[in-house]
Amino acid sequence: MTTPQSPRWVITQVDNPTGLDVWCSDSESVENVERGGSNISYRLIVQTQGFLDITGIDPNTLGLDMPIIIFDFNNDRMARQAADEAFTVTLSIPGDGTFTVVIIAPSGDGSSIILSGKFKPFPSVIAEDAAYIHDKIDQKHVPYPDVPDAPGKTDEEIRKLGQRLFPWSPHSYELAMCVYDWTTASFARMVFMKVFQYTAMAETPLPLDLPSIALMIWESKWDSYIPQNADYMSSFLMQPANAQDEVDVQLKQVHDELQRFSDVENRLLAAAIAALPRTTILARPYLFSGQVDIYQMGMSRFGIGMLEYPGNAGPVTSALEVEFAAAVATFFQLDSVITTKMVWAFTDSEADAMHYSNGILLIVEPHDPADVDSILWDTSAYVTGLSNDPEKTEYLFPPGSMFRVLAVEQGDNVQVIRLQVVSPVSAARLEGPQLLAALEGAVGQKDVQVQSFRTTVLAGEMTLGAEANRGVAHIVKGSLPGLDHVPKGVPPKTDHILAGRMNGRWCRCVEKHGIRK
Template structure:
């Protein structure tokens, strides 16, 4: 655990957990986000084992490591449950650089542990938020197009609660309510609008219109709205059709006629809300890889799309180059043999959702299961955001990746789970060159120490050829995989339902 005892900064500061700046924070696998007004974010993530503790600060690391001469674990205060809070001093310069150091170290700790006293680094940038975008979203809120109205299958958050959450997570902008509302709206059936109007763009063609950057496959859009058939979310439902600025439609011709009248408006609506959604996602606190070492996504998440439209979700699909009118559909087999082959990098056109449970992901799967593995040497999921605090359903665990996120294909396997055919794709986020620094090899040392301790204490680690290896390659087998149990460090075998 740690706390800030000295701060030198000209900017106003908040922690996204809503607690005071000086409050104790940390614990193994806990990442805390400091928001620096007008400058950026500092994510401090704690990882520890019996002999080693690391504080990762945007990729720069402070650490404590037991001296080798103290081989007995009873000679020194344990880092697992030490009564000593680490006292930290933080200086933030006007150029967005910071200096973080450990101060007031008890003598018993300096006698037992080697300590790196000081590190420096750079803040992660704040998102850019357009005044015009915020004003547009506010107008759509006033007209009740945002959020989705009359949600039938989840508790609805009161407006005042959404406002309060906006102030907590996005205090650096006067548009914190609009950011909170777009994130909340994504977790409702409004996500269908934000997905369909992204994936059916010919992203290889520039429209020449800033508000509508790429032309649309209009026929496919109409067909997939018409084929919506999940619970009450059908073309005959007034609330569902309102998300597309339309009235209930009782024939495909009627829906097509309505869509032609409003398609540019809905396109602009989707683009604007997606921009604010991404800004909100970028601003949410990060999740440590120690607490969630793997994420999962059941695809395609809109059933009527089918696996034949999974490939068009990526900028690398050659059909994105048109010409306009070419149907955006591409067989999964062909996609996996070309731009989605093992070793290739794909770029998402839309927001992707993940969860931390393979079982939950399979609940949403329509033929594809994504297994997301972290890049080596990093402490947090920088490419995905935990958005459940702003969800319409607080019981639904959801992480999201923004449009434009790049993933490397690590593995592909066709399998059958509970008699259901599924293609399992292993992925790894591609780090940006100017992104956070890779954390030092001490992260791997902590992981190995904790894993070895579990082996010694529990004798419960069993690695099988049918398991997903530590970097996610899915081996041939009987649908069995290897995953970390939530909040624990032991490996276990689980079976899908």
């Protein structure tokens, strides 16, 4: 068995005839900085062009006894003989949406391999959306002003993070602020105003289940997040209320503006998620989420968060609610493809997710390589660096994320739902059972692609053809550990009630103190 190699590389030259700005997600200089590490991805950002994700893979972590290193550039891959020193990379940016890289071996004959590809496009950011959120910042509705005892971030810190993470956009500050605001109690607004939309009704704006929204606002009993608290109610553009009918009356007056507020902030949040650096599936083979993340919604409102829920077609006189058993027997059944109305938040350990569970544990695994040729979590982003609590691990999937239901099982006082990421292209083309059949039908092709990679490398050819290129993705996915072999992790050490660090999300600390009713 060969000694595991840590893929390391350094960009020594950028050919950039049009003078475009180039940044790296680690905020270091693009050139002459050694980067790498096994199964770590870096994101280069090129003005007007898009993103280039560079990932190094050590085949020894895949169980391949081969003295090579695999480099991945936006899903185009090459293999190189392993070396103790960093590889030299030359990057060419002609300005037409494409790139070319040359990787030169650090020793031996100094041979080079050339690879060309396309930048991943920037997400769309509407200038009017950014201006609207800026107004909400000026009006003190964003961010949530008082999260007890969480360290939080200053406005200047958020602004600087935006400049580092979203330098391609003139709206970097607003993008960063929307991510930060999600990690505060504001997330309740961003959830309620999404899940309680009748999304299958052909009206603009979409009709809302106003009685249910008012009830959710009124029934909040999280620490200071109660309807008598001025900050909490201001997050819904309202004044403190001492009775539910006061919430009802105010909501009828502000719901149009509140819905616009939510829609705009969710759009900017989705753009930020698309723009943040990616995580390799080798580093995080599964993600976990405790649901429902707002306790008063209960399990009967979990299913309404999917576009496939039949009640989205109305009528508006029918409340949006469906028993969990009914959901999993119909639109959420095995092999169904579901689409989220709202942002879904995940963490990287089962124990952490269970700490925030209110009856449901979601376990999501990466896409099938027959669906998406990628070794990254392409549709989610790690956002802890922008959080108000740096100790809270959080990955976000944007509204409109799609998943195939792999299993729904009864666990220890919790319903365990296993999901797999599905690409919008496949989901639009195939229904759930057809998608399953298509993926299963690709098994033979998978074997051909994996063998093509092995044959290519063993023959000493380090430029990968199309079959061998996708074979890498299959090998990576096939090397991921089974769920039984993934450490469950440990729950947060902090007693969130005593520390006042609930961040708007009810967790199991409330049970220890007898707060939950």
